[in-house]
Amino acid sequence: MKDLLRTEHLTRDDVELLLDTAAQFAAEPLRSKDALAHKSVAIYMTKPSTRTRLASQTAVAHLGGSPIVLRGEDLQLGRGESIADTAKIFSGYCDALIVRTFAQSDVDELGKYASIPVINALTDDDHPTQLLADWLTIRETFGKDVSGRKFVYLGDGNNMAHSWLIMGAIMGAHVVAATPEGKWAPSAQAIATAKNIAAKSGATIEVTHDAQSAAKDASVLYTDVWMSMGDPESEKAEKIRALAPFAITDELMSKTSKDSIFMHCLPAHRGEEVMASVIDGPKSVIWREAFHRRTTIQSLLFHLTRGELKGSI
Ligand code: CP
């Protein structure tokens, strides 16, 4: 596999390898400090980012490479240069490209025309690098055997909901997305992708509109912001009303298993999708999860640039 364009392109073996190496980078950040010596990694973002940008920059630095951060308006792309031409220029100067933008098809096209590895650092549809950090945190908490456990995402059926279902399917887990019905449910395509993978991996994929039953006996409750980057402000009031039953409260947490944890990709809005008492409470693992954004991106860069991931396509 040359790129990581979509979560669905990872195999379970790829994920296990990435998490094993990330755990080593957590313990010893500079263990491969020359892996990207004399190499450059472009980090191109047309949306804001705190964690992914810092994690990517520090990951490249820990591997001995030079990160080059570019904002959307920095490139000639905004003035009509094609994605194909831009991809070829990136390939001439750099050894990998990490990209965050709106359309998944733009990231797919960069991957197609670039000869260097291209990593999806969030699109409107998917957030694969976040799921690597999430699953390392899950593995650290519960171990590798996920049988009998339920992993529940609650809230907007957005990019995070899609990636949650698809990565859970790859990992053979029982994953649930509890979202409103209609336009804030996960896309039919993401659900179909997760179910196809689950048919082979033995995972269970559940999409529901009932937050209370979803939370019952869950090992993880996960949520994300209700207004994603690029969501129309004109829909905000209606959306917040529809999402209110999916907020993670102490009452909802009390329905989960005794050893359950709370997860959030961040940024968070306390008092909206999660109450402060939950996100800042004893079951929250958000800081460990955020820490693993660096360890997992470091691992991903390490293995992708060495051509060591198999991929499912
Ligand atoms: N979780 C995450 O992707 O955070 P940023 O948007 O700050 O990168």
Ligand code: NVA
């Ligand atoms: N769903 C959010 C995730 C942020 C990490 C967004 O796309 O803005």
